[in-house]
Amino acid sequence: MTIQTLERIGELPAAQWDALLADGQPFLRHAFLASLEDSGSVGARTGWQPAHRLLRVADGRLRAAMPAYVKSHSRGEYVFDWAWADACQRAGIAYYPKLLAAVPFSPVSGTRLLARDAPAAGELLDAVSAQLPGLRLSGLHVNFTDAFADGVLAGREGWLERLGCQFHWFNRGYRDFQDFLDALSSRKRKQLRREREQVKAQGLDFDWREGGQLTEAEWDFVYACYANTYAVRGQHPYLTRAFFSLLAARMPEAIRVVLARQGSRPVAMAFFLVDGDCLYGRYWGCLAEFDRLHFEACLYQGLDMAIGERLSRFDAGAQGEHKLVRGFEPVLTRSWHYLCHPGLRAAVAGFLHEECAAVRRYAEQACEALPYRQE
Template sequence: MPIQTLATLADIDAAEWDALLPPAQPFLRHAFLSALEDSHSVTPATGWRPAHRVLRDPQGRLCAALPAYVKAHSYGEYVFDWSWADACQRAGIRYYPKLLVGVPFTPVAGARLLGEDEGLQGLLASLGEEAEASGLSSIHVNFTDARADTLLAARDGWLERLGCQYHWHNRGYRDFQDFLEALSSRKRKQLRKEREQVGGQGIEFEWREGGQLSELEWDFVYLCYANTYLVRDRDPYLSREFFGLLAERMPEAIRVVFAHQRGKPVAMAFSLVAGDTLYGRYWGCLAEFDRLHFETCFYQGLEFAIGAGLARFDAGAQGEHKLIRGFEPVLTRSWHYLAHPGLRDAVAQFLEQERAGVRAYAEEALGLLPYRQA
């Protein structure tokens, strides 16, 4: 059967889509991706035109799919290609529109090529042909898993890009104190002092599941989230409706920690739980407090992960300050197909140098970790 392009995920049954997913892929679930669309956070008006690719076998069974978007800009991707777009503009080459395969506003590695290998090979071949025939400058597959890396590395024309994030790994800690004991004396004292500073300001914390929050509490969550953008004179990527839809569609995956001072909420951090991992996604505060960000976004998450027996805590992209708090450097990958031969050659040279630099940085960053030497 021919490959279909879906203008909305509403055109496919949720159970059918989710059946293609490997375990523990919360951001690829139909519930998450459709909430982005239905809340108008992801629309052509915001520069994200859904163009999901699906392939069915002769019996009509869904056998392969790609979550894909035609992009009119590079915002909300977290794999930064602005310099490529600038170079194209100077050279008189049109860079937009481009096609992104990934999850909007979500720098979390995971499945990107869904379904059976044979069907995916057909989808990938069609993407390359489409880029050259329809005016798309390029195709980008961001934050891939090992399976996508293998499939894309075997295809001609795809360029690998490396990035570096910081993830915490649970080494079987009994509690937060046990984690602290694994650190050097100086770093252990620093973390204790930071936590004491927050407690000394009269701030207490409460964890809640998604289905337990009232509409007023969701209003507060959104107010905090939006404030992280508004203080920088930027519009938030996500709408209030998105959080409401997510609470309806996947409440069991949501965890929100509230920070209270004298009974009044002052900050929050929003996370998802799937499989053995806690994913820290959004945070915000309505007043400034010393070390509150570190406590709300990192130490509370570490404590939660240990208590829940989770193996990993992915607290979001960037943030070298995570290293001294026990988050280890982890390489991420994305893959890029550029239709213009000259642009492809230039980017290939750039990426070769960048990969070497990223690998060297990640190796150097290991030396900044706070753990005691064995």
Template sequence: MALHVVSSLAELPAEQWDALLPEPQPFLRHAFLSALELSGSLGEGSGWAAEHLVYIDGGRLLAAMPAYRKHHSYGEYVFDHGWADACHRAGIAYYPKLLCAVPFSPVCGPRLLMAEPVAGLELLRAIPGYLEVEGLSSAHVNFTQPGLDALIGAEADWLERIGCQFHWHNRSYRDFQDFLDALASRKRKQMRKEREQVAGQGIDFDWREGHQLSEAEWDFVYACYANTYHVRGQRPYLTRAFFSLLAERMPQAIRVVLARQAGRPVAMAFSLLDGDSLYGRYWGCLAEFDRLHFETCFYQGIEQAIAAGLKRFDAGAQGEHKLVRGFDPVITHSWHYLAHPGLRAAVAEFLQQEHAGVLAYAEDARAALPYRQP
């Protein structure tokens, strides 16, 4: 087959890559992924090396998988640290491994991009052999969609793993009050109280598109983003240059809400937008304010989604605190090919038990949603 490995998206024409995308989601666009590479957010010293798998025939790009050679398991949000630890104890090398995902963002979407299904299937089936040739322990395809789930599930030795996120869905609400009216009385009062506490601190909010922020304001956005890592003693994944590159290349997809007190910015939330969904990605503040996180990250996003007529607001990973604010549990899927037969068998047994637990958790979560019962 015409399998090629590309170490930088700059090697591929943006129009050919974007032509493979089956939907307008921003995270797989050439502009987004190449901004990660060109800004130094990926590459030397990061533990992420671009290793995109592409199928090219006659100079035409027919299929592609955005992939990375990983030397750790950070920034993935499908946690396999336990598998790596087990390999270490058994004397098996777990790193490097191959990851097909959007770096640093647990967003579901297409992972096998293809103009022709035959080329996509050939690319998928080439992965086990590629791992063997390259000395990679495993391949991981995170946060997939049903079409790929069906395709990859029919292949031998791939293991499915499920998880649970929380997404807000717009049930044709006219405005935020209409959303509140759909909630049980106690939850409705709690949300009103939280919003009143923020307003009582003299904080208001200003929504911007990507082209409407100055470089000084992007400096503030980055300082807030980086601070969420610094307070935990961690290094931020993204560089300052990433935000300017993205604002230059795809400003129409960017939404930033600035929280201001007495005209001075004190916090921000950074989101991306596609045809029907808002994706809340990064947040940060430079001082502590009561309930500001909930307002900036959740209620502002819900208001924005309603005003724009969007169907869904995906506010990121984790989140029982999202559940009580009307975010529904959503099952996510990932797929894992582990070359070592013993490791594969052990992980398969673990995933079978985990699968039942995740489904039970999601069912319990649905029972805790704040909506009024019919």
């Protein structure tokens, strides 16, 4: 077996990478990762240096792969390790650079170990872990894993598990939005209906498009909205304008965009990705302020769309307790961390032992805020 590092995913034919994917989720597709790189959204300049790992057998066949980036900071990850980095700085331990196996800027659980089987995935992990000291990397972090990766990582020497909590909506065979409302308690049902009526009263209409149905001028508008969500916080957006055009050209069937208009004037947008089973809410932005528009564009429009396309789940993004009262249920997420420094590893292990218990309690308590009727 040999380990190969790719500094650009474009060095590998898309068919070889995609052949290792276990499902149709869009975030690990070669087209998605290549669009991030080709658009300049990730790269050495942004502190996301691609360093994808491949495991090949003697005849050159690809047996396993891992999307990986050398990171010089912890931004855009959604698994927050800044406290670990601060502790290392105080102790004189180099925390950066580190190696991260993840999808940049995308807190969506899914494939992280692309492999023919579990032994191949384990062999790739062990080989990459052994390389870390020689490359002066403080550790390897694998964020937002799926069940396959969890099975490979659980109990593996040196690896620490971390839990997080998100809120996802599950389609229980609803015929339409009203059918979903009927499953809620009377008070919550009235709240959701009132919020939608408030948006409609402001003269707002919504227009759904697939990726190939937007013009470049409309993509300019989408990007202006997206960038504005960062500008109002004094931040720079993670993605470049070119990313959206590249993605629309390479995987238009996976893109859904809803445009909000007041009369003929576009005022907001929400950007989603979709596979055969799930809707993923990703980006949103507005160029004018409207009451309750965020809930309508990002949540209720998504629920309408998921019900209409008979999707089983709607992952509307990280965090957001406001989703609970709108029917989104707590879901545990997992990340795994291999830290080379033994003292740091021991300290983080103690912290995670307490944090994992607290996250489980939080998820259990969050269920009490769900709006569904009790039979």
